[in-house]
Amino acid sequence: MNDSYDVVIVGGGAAGLGGALSLTRARRSVLVVDSGAPRNASAGHMHNYLGREGTNPLDLLRIGRGEIAGYGGEFISGAVVDVRRAGGVFRVVLADGGEVAARQVLVTSGLVDELPDVPGLRDRWGRDVLHCPYCHGWEVRDRAIGILATHPALAAHQAQMWRQWSADVVVFAHTAPAFAGADLDRLAARGIEVIDGAVAGLEVADDRLTAVLVDGRGPVARDAVVVPPRFTARVDFLASLGIKPVAQEMAGEVLGxxxxxxxxxxTPVAGVWAAGNVIDPRAQVISAAASGVQTGAMINAALIEQDVEAALDRSRVG
Known part of the structure; x- marks a missing residue:
């Protein structure tokens, strides 16, 4: 690792690698700092990625790293704990105490999926506990699907979405307040039942999920359970720059x-950029990668302007 780079990228997922590819091909010196904890690590396959449909997401990262290394990009395993401006550059501080200077910083640190506090949920995350129909709907088509409700408007929206893939959809009311009458009518019109009562936990029998209700009813067997995670951006390390996350709303509810x-x-701080899930929790792998590529091009344009100004200053002195 050198002491200084044109760009330090925080996060080595699809968005970070997309940005790194764009920048290294523009002959910029790039360091990617990655903690090695991709959001989709538990998923065996990724979908809707044109040309790589069904690829293991970890294979995509391995291939991408090799491509970027071929253009001179560098990688380091670790976490960034602070970014601050000093002497016209950014100082990127690592968890092990190391520091590296950057002319520009690209934040692609992604987000954390904070799941509802239901026993058994986390263990099945990415397998048969799901959240995105476009990522997993085809794989559970025509199967029994349950929607775990925490926000009634969002749960009603999710149920109607997943109904596109299966006629067997139920909504577990769980901790959601009362559903609006119009939502209940719309659900009933498409044969979607609302099961009252909170879910005490998920169990697995014969490799199939069952939802156990707090009042002892059930168990209700499902092939997949859909949950609404809280999408929390990983950006604590930007606090020194005054960059803070803002609320993410969906279906009228704050979800992260x-x-x-x-x-x-x-971002509002000149020289600091962001791409991928950290700016858009809904971005799939292909759109996160595209976001990184596009933002990488914008960063290169900003660096060119800096290079021009520096050349002008030198010519004036000369």
């Missing part, structure tokens, strides 16, 4: 946080 950026990927 994300970084706000302009259309180029720029």
């Amino acid at each position: 946080t994300h970084l706000a950026v302009d259309p180029t990927g720029a």
